[in-house]
Amino acid sequence: MTDTAAEPLIQSHRQHDNHSDYDPAEHDVEVDESALVSPGIFIWVLTFCAGVSGLLFGYDTGVISSTLVSIGTDLSSRPLSTLDKSLITSCTSLFALIASPLTGVLADQWGRKKVILLADVLFVVGALWQAFTGTVWGMIVGRSVVGLAVGSASFVVPLYISELSPSPFRGRLVTVASLFITGGQVVAYIIGWLFATHQHGWRWMVGLGALPAALQFLILEFMPETPRWLVKANHRNQAKKVLLRVYGGGEEIKKMADAVLKRVEKEISEEEEAAGERVNSEVPKRGWRGKIAKINDGFAQLLTVGGNRRALIIACMLQGFQQLCGFNSLMYFSATIFALVGFQSPTLTSLSIALTNFAFTLVAFNSIDRIGRRRILLYSVPIMVIGLALCSVSFNFVDLPKHDTATHGAAEGHPGSKTWPVAILVAMIIYVAGYAIGMGNVPWQQSELFPLSVRSLGSGMATATNWGSNFLIGLTFLPMMEGLTPVGTFALYTCICVLCWITVWRIYPETCGLSLEEVGGLLKDGWGVEESVRKADERMRERRREARRT
Numbered sequence: 161m162t163d164t165a166a167e168p169l170i171q172s173h174r175q176h177d178n179h180s181d182y183d184p185a186e187h188d189v190e191v192d193e194s195a196l197v198s199p200g201i202f203i204w205v206l207t208f209c210a211g212v213s214g215l216l217f218g219y220d221t222g223v224i225s226s227t228l229v230s231i232g233t234d235l236s237s238r239p240l241s242t243l244d245k246s247l248i249t250s251c252t253s254l255f256a257l258i259a260s261p262l263t264g265v266l267a268d269q270w271g272r273k274k275v276i277l278l279a280d281v282l283f284v285v286g287a288l289w290q291a292f293t294g295t296v297w298g299m300i301v302g303r304s305v306v307g308l309a310v311g312s313a314s315f316v317v318p319l320y321i322s323e324l325s326p327s328p329f330r331g332r333l334v335t336v337a338s339l340f341i342t343g344g345q346v347v348a349y350i351i352g353w354l355f356a357t358h359q360h361g362w363r364w365m366v367g368l369g370a371l372p373a374a375l376q377f378l379i380l381e382f383m384p385e386t387p388r389w390l391v392k393a394n395h396r397n398q399a400k401k402v403l404l405r406v407y408g409g410g411e412e413i414k415k416m417a418d419a420v421l422k423r424v425e426k427e428i429s430e431e432e433e434a435a436g437e438r439v440n441s442e443v444p445k446r447g448w449r450g451k452i453a454k455i456n457d458g459f460a461q462l463l464t465v466g467g468n469r470r471a472l473i474i475a476c477m478l479q480g481f482q483q484l485c486g487f488n489s490l491m492y493f494s495a496t497i498f499a500l501v502g503f504q505s506p507t508l509t510s511l512s513i514a515l516t517n518f519a520f521t522l523v524a525f526n527s528i529d530r531i532g533r534r535r536i537l538l539y540s541v542p543i544m545v546i547g548l549a550l551c552s553v554s555f556n557f558v559d560l561p562k563h564d565t566a567t568h569g570a571a572e573g574h575p576g577s578k579t580w581p582v583a584i585l586v587a588m589i590i591y592v593a594g595y596a597i598g599m600g601n602v603p604w605q606q607s608e609l610f611p612l613s614v615r616s617l618g619s620g621m622a623t624a625t626n627w628g629s630n631f632l633i634g635l636t637f638l639p640m641m642e643g644l645t646p647v648g649t650f651a652l653y654t655c656i657c658v659l660c661w662i663t664v665w666r667i668y669p670e671t672c673g674l675s676l677e678e679v680g681g682l683l684k685d686g687w688g689v690e691e692s693v694r695k696a697d698e699r700m701r702e703r704r705r706e707a708r709r710t
């Protein structure tokens with residue numbers, strides 16, 4: 161049967177639901193995915209292909225630190241002023257902030273895959289624009305186009321992977337996207353270091369970003385849409401085909417894929433029933449007025465339905481703390497800091513920050529589905545607190561150049577005792593390790609918190625919070641180093657991390673191992689923390705018993 165042939169069936173099923181005599185109990189939607197031993201090759205390939213966008217996100221955000229120091233007088237025939245540097249750095253986060261909620265709406269209307277395609281086009285245009293520009297304003301426009309791409313990709317890729325993954329592996333597979341981001345940042349640092357001494361080498365640094373994007377654009381042709389979006393768009397048969405490929409062969413597995421399909425359909429019909437009660441029949445259903453009405457309804461659902469609102473608060477809280485804890489001030493300015501405290505080769509030293517970030521994201525990849533999202537944060541945020549506090553204390557003992565401020569000190573190395581600068585480096589590595597294990601990747605699991613009807617919009621809003629806070633950190637770090645001193649700046653980040661730990665402990669439930677549809681149930685009447693922790697403990701005990709038996 162073709163999809164088109166299947167549509168009348170779905171329609172009649174939907175009409176049935178809308179008359180509210182649909183009894184979910186009649187539909188067998190119980191599905192135990194714990195029997196799955198490992199993710200199949202198909203889902204691995206899809207995750208890696210989608211991850212290329214993460215690589216670009218990391219590359220384009222990481223490459224800016226070496227680009228800024230290599231431009232010299234190539235743009236507008238003059239050296240870059242501090243204002244130029246700030247605008248070139250922060251316009252990317254600003255445009256990412258604008259793009260994420262907009263593409264959140266598009267991903268619902270066009271599908272997840274088309275938004276990845278759009279991001280690729282923007283990545284290519286932005287990279288080439290920067291590579292060929294001759295003026296500061298041209299560079300700002302190029303970085304802004306890249307910002308639109310990064311904003312779209314950063315929310316749609318975890319969403320795409322999350323909607324395709326079987327629940328037992330969802331955490332790990334979404335963490336692959338973070339591995340690509342942090343890997344992209346390492347590549348950017350290395351390319352930056354390699355091209356730094358070449359004349360006009362910065363044009364290669366920024367232009368090279370076009371290659372992976374063009375490659376992904378071609379590969380996308382062979383990648384499927386997510387089953388959840390397909391069901392929503394009335395392509396049930398296609399959705400089933402994708403699920404069968406994701407779950408693999410065998411009779412038992414086919415039954416599992418069928419049950420997942422039914423579970424998604426049940427969720428959609430319940431949501432439509434609720435929306436039917438909510439939406440006034442006077443509201444237009446077609447044309448651009450219909451589209452606007454749909455978007456308005458999406459926002460209303462997100463803010464007025466208790467479970468959705470709680471999901472939004474948790475997702476925005478995690479994304480906000482991910483940035484406000486100050487990590488990207490190291491990503492963007494670690495070379496500046498290391499030069500200030502007297503390291504001879506600040507760019508090479510700052511590579512240790514990017515490498516630690518990547519290595520410990522690998523640790524998260526290995527443990528997130530075993531330890532759980534909530535628990536991994538409760539264990540790792542204290543490591544960040546220790547690292548930041550040590551950093552703040554160590555700055556007390558470093559003899560910083562008197563006349564130099566944080567902004568200008570980067571130019572020359574600062575001679576003096578080695579002990580405390582090394583202590584600062586060690587403290588930063590401890591902090592970055594703690595960050596990469598938890599805060600660096602758990603917030604990107606955001607889409608699992610939202611039901612299908614508001615998943616894309618909610619993830620877009622949470623991603624916008626991420627970029628808004630990123631913008632703030634990029635803008636305030638250097639002035640804070642001057643105004644508050646390094647001791648005060650790092651002490652402030654320490655306090656933010658303590659606040660983050662308390663908030664996670666109070667409101668973030670354990671979602672590890674739950675299906676996307678079960679997570680929705682958890683937040684319906686409260687934060688669901690106790691219930692989720694109890695269930696997670698039960699699952700863990702069960703797994704241990706199972707391991708002892710085999």
Ligand SMILES: O[C@H]1[C@H](O)[C@@H](O)[C@H](O)[C@@H](O)[C@H]1O
Pocket residue numbers: 221338341342345482488491517599600601604630
């Ligand atoms: O998850 C990523 C990752 O941790 C990156 O290293 C960081 O630069 C990004 O801001 C963050 O969103």
